[in-house]
Amino acid sequence: MLLNALIVVVTVVMMELVSILAHRYVMHGFGWGWHRSHHEPRTGWFEKNDLYALVFAAIAIALIHAGTRGHHPLEWIGAGMTAYGFLYFVAHDGLVHRRWPFRHTPRSGYLKRLVQAHRMHHAVAGRDGAVSFGFLYAPPVATLKRQLQALRRDAATSRPDAPASPADANRAPRFPP
Ligand SMILES: [Zn+2]
Ligand SMILES: [Zn+2]
Numbered sequence: 001m002l003l004n005a006l007i008v009v010v011t012v013v014m015m016e017l018v019s020i021l022a023h024r025y026v027m028h029g030f031g032w033g034w035h036r037s038h039h040e041p042r043t044g045w046f047e048k049n050d051l052y053a054l055v056f057a058a059i060a061i062a063l064i065h066a067g068t069r070g071h072h073p074l075e076w077i078g079a080g081m082t083a084y085g086f087l088y089f090v091a092h093d094g095l096v097h098r099r100w101p102f103r104h105t106p107r108s109g110y111l112k113r114l115v116q117a118h119r120m121h122h123a124v125a126g127r128d129g130a131v132s133f134g135f136l137y138a139p140p141v142a143t144l145k146r147q148l149q150a151l152r153r154d155a156a157t158s159r160p161d162a163p164a165s166p167a168d169a170n171r172a173p174r175f176p177p
Pocket of ligand 2: 038097118
């Protein structure tokens, strides 16, 4: 019993690590075709990016099914994935993106940092140059700001004609005195 509970907890932690890597290298990589919808204004109830949640849910169901057929402890790994999916839904879809009927904005503590960190992920519109790929783990906001500025500097130096930040893009061109 204790071991099963431990498997569930470890799976939740592992799922956050898997999600960070998948978000960074799959969703912002070759899987951008599905994830792009999440970085654009939503037009209806659903977005193409929700397909990722369905894929993870299907894997969790398959694991629980195999576990109850005797392949222990796969059912507990599936339960951990389901628990992670629930936490992801509450934190990401609910708290940050407000896909539920009521609004709650955390004013302090870790949840405030979680919301701010994910807003900073959405500060970049395109596929490249984003920060903060976690959904339950949020680095300090000051760290993310530094990372974002460094990425913008890099982008500006590799493409001299590109604006370093949206603010620069709006600024009138400066002429030498
Ligand atoms: Zn993203
Ligand atoms: Zn998001």
